[in-house]
Amino acid sequence: MSIKYYLDQGVENSLFQKQMSFEQDWGLIQNWSDQVYLPFQVRPTGEIYDPTAYMSRINIGQFILSRFTYGIPVEISKFSENCSRVLLLTTIHGHARHKIDKTRSIITGLNQSYIMDSSYPDDYAFLCSEDNIQLNLSIPKHALQELTIANFGHDAPLSLWQSRSRFDGDQASWMALLHYVYHCLKEIPEQALALKAGQHLQQMMGLHIINAWARRENIDLNQPIDVAPHHIKRAVEYIYANYQYSPTIVEIAQAVGVSIRTLSSTFKRHQQMTVGQMLRKVRLEQVRARLLAADAASNVMDIAYACGYINLGDFAKQYKQKYGELPSTTIKRN
Template identity: 40%
Template sequence: MVALDPFAVGRPPAAERRTSEDWSEIQLWSDRMYMPYVVRPLGVGLSPRSSMYSTKIGDITVTRFSYGIPVSVGDFSSDAGNALVLTTIRGNARHHLDHDATADTPSGDTFVADCSRVDYLVEFSPDHVQLNLTVPHTLLADTAVRWWGFDPGDVLWQRKCVIGGGGSGWQALLGYAMRTTGELPGHATEGRIGLNLQELLVGHLLTEWAARAGVDPDRSTGPAAPGYVRHAVQYIREYARELPTSSDIADAVGVSVRTLSGSFRKYLDTTPAEYVREQRLQGIREELLTASPGATVASIAGAWGYVNLGLFAAAYRRRFGENPSQTRAFGPVSG
């Protein structure tokens, strides 16, 4: 099998690239790009020789990453609310399933685990290189509701499985997405092009994942979410920066506040206000990581409607496990 290397074609994007032999620096980077987790060397006296690269496709964080030594990685933070989509470029990864079963992913294979819903442990060979997507769970659930009319719930989100493989459509889509990020300038894939790529990636991912979990998008066992719920989800994602109220959202989709709130509880297990708050915090986090060096935490939070920085910092810390200033310190640097 020919090794998958999505960065082999096209000009590498102007994004963060790092190499490090320092565990603290590697952990700081990985906590921000993925989520907090625990890594252990599989051997005594081993020092990492890590290669770290990141870019964005819409709301998806894309990383090319290796430790340079054999490691086990687990205890992922469920509070971060992220799923991992790990594709092996070189070497091998051994993913732990349930009841002591494991699944290997050699070059070209992809493994999916929603760390917001299930425990996950993976071991990497010493020569491993991974192309990883960190996908917010809310993005997966939103897309499922918009495409299928319902959130499949833990029958899907708790399923850990292998998808794709050499020569598959998924692998071809990954290659296309990465060539696109390499050929476009700056942050182009965070705009309209990125959102289109994001829709392709998440839609294909959900389709393959559902097939392996036995979820039929056309034959849901529960009622489909009404169209106004799907429209409300899209409305909030587009206008979260403007602080829409439940009344604003209900008016925009043509239902009462009571109907909207009840449907959000029923189909999304949240409220419209909680959903707006989550989208605001996610948007701020993305801007803290990608904004120009001159941007401040106060200016970014203020653009999303936060006036009281103390309350904002507390909410941010509860959601992401770190202060916004810590996130900002790891954003782009000048030069």
């Protein structure tokens, strides 16, 4: 049975059936996936090069629930490190192979899921069969961190965010929760999903994800993790106060009174990113905030320079990777 026939007939009676769009242009497919997931590289692995992709998405609070297929066998790799998102990938037709490390991989079949934090892409690769269809959740990592802190009093340990693993299994509680969410979405107006209804479903799914992920990795979230040293807090404050000057790690270490080695090792352990990644993150966030608040007299170049950017080409590339649009598009909305 062809993938197109399978979807056209609506065998699954999916919520996304009426919203499904068909696309064969690689560029348009990439633009869609950059916004829903994050930038990555895709290459066909079979004899057929042209995709027959079906795509649909729906926002549930800050979470994005999507249904997606390329319609041909592909390999997905080289995930962007600039987008900190947790991806929970559930196979609902065909199969997919997820690379854990250089020697190990996991195959997901019907109703089986895989979870990873895109902050640590390393050599991750994702191979899909021709008939593969995914029902995926794309989640801002900070949303799960905030939920963890609110319910346990502290963030999850770094080992959880760095882990890659199968998530529950066939007919497990996660599939039951997805089934519940699916039926809720058939009754809740789409605009309400950005308000209380969406927040309720987001919290329900988020807590389940955090708890199930921790159980899978044998992590007790009730046990607090190491408290970050005071110099980490001061380093973060220094970055926010001086991001426009592009401080070096030497300058930051001197400002907080520790060695470069101490700052580098402890910062990554407690912030789940390097000092350089934090600086890039803060600068991009500040640029975006200024672009969204810009008046008619403002322009992208002046705002980028004010936030410490010198090379506008690199800036525009980083900005699009993180936010899925060019900075000129952001400022034009005002």
